[in-house]
Amino acid sequence: MTDHPFSSQSLLAQGGSHLEHEYGVIIPPVYTSTTYLRDSDNQYRSGRVYSRADNPTYRPAEILLAELENAVDARLFASGMAAATTVFQALKPGDSVIAPKVMYWALRKWLQTFGVDSGLNVRFVDTTNLDELRLAIDEKAPTLIWLETPGNPLWTVTDIAAVADLAKDCGALLAVDSTVATPLLTKPLNLGADIVMHSATKYLNGHSDVISGVLAAREDNAFWQRLVAIRAQSGAVPGPTDAAQLLRGMRTLFLRVRESCQSALYIAGQLEQHPHVIEVLYPGLKSFSGHDVAQKQMSSGFGGMLSIRLAGGEKAAIAVAAKTQLWCRATSLGGVESLIEHRASIEGSDSPVPLDLLRLSVGIEKADDLLADLQQSIDSAHA
Known part of the structure; x- marks a missing residue:
């Protein structure tokens, strides 16, 4: 994150143009290259080897999103589902997951099928009911608690800070789908969450012409690096033009x-x-x-x-x-x-x-x- 006094409104309006860009451009460029030049001594000091892992076009949007969420880092994904499922793919067979009964239907279906098939123990509870959530935690301590608030489409609201305390007590990671709230209305990381996810297809882009997702982290720890590695190795990244359009949409x-x-x-x-x-x-x-x-x-x-x-x-x-x-x-x-x-x-x-x-x-x-x-x-x- 960049240390500055600017508001979210001003950062969004600038759309990443407050960052340093070659030639001093106001609108960050789109890099379409799929590969990058080695140094003469066979090194990659630019940090980029191949665009399946990363592309310079992503970084302005990622840096801006990290600033909005008060995160140490953020990464773009090919879709909201790609971002969300990467979190669960980073878990191990036998790990226990708690998810809300009211949540985005496609992710619920993925957890019921592919999540279970991969060896995850998935339980759906009413996360707005802290007593029910405590009981589920006591029955089997989860590795990950996934929240969605407001929860689509009944718009149930879960107390993120209260659940963060429960997660901390049982040693679980807490991830929050904050797509509907956006970073402007709720900042889950400030409330104790470890990971925040957005389907950037929705409000972040805002023009119904880009499919994208994002994860942002409170700490640059081993789990976050595992998520970054899965993204790179699976190629779950957006195209550079989509990343540029997303940044454009975020300006408004x-x-x-x-x-x-x-x-x-x-x-x-x-x-x-x-x-x-x-x-x-x-x-x-x-x-x-x-x-x-x-x-x-x-x-x-x-x-x-x-x-x-x-x-x-x-x-x-x-x-x-x-x-x-x-x-x-x-x-x-x-x-x-x-x-x-x-x-x-x-x-x-x-x-x-x-x-x-x-x-x-x-x-x-x-x-x-x-x-x-x-x-x-x-x-x-x-x-």
């Missing part, structure tokens, strides 16, 4: 997250009063079960994600999504465009997602327009 992260948070809170509050909406799941609402913890560990807002449950069940929920005009019916989240999705259709029969639930990713359109579109679609579906 502060503005996009601020707008999405404000709009999401407004829309959630209004929909809470709608007669055909039976529940609004959003950490910023006082009625939400995780609000107090969210208020404690999330700064500057509660995120741009919310879910609504609709009277009339699955049929009504699908009809509401079909009748929206401004909201885009699509998977993913964190882009400038607002998205709506019937989530249970994606996750399958073993999902904890209610059939009457719609997941909403609030973009940067005018909040009143987004609200009006939802209201007319809900009213039309229930007419």
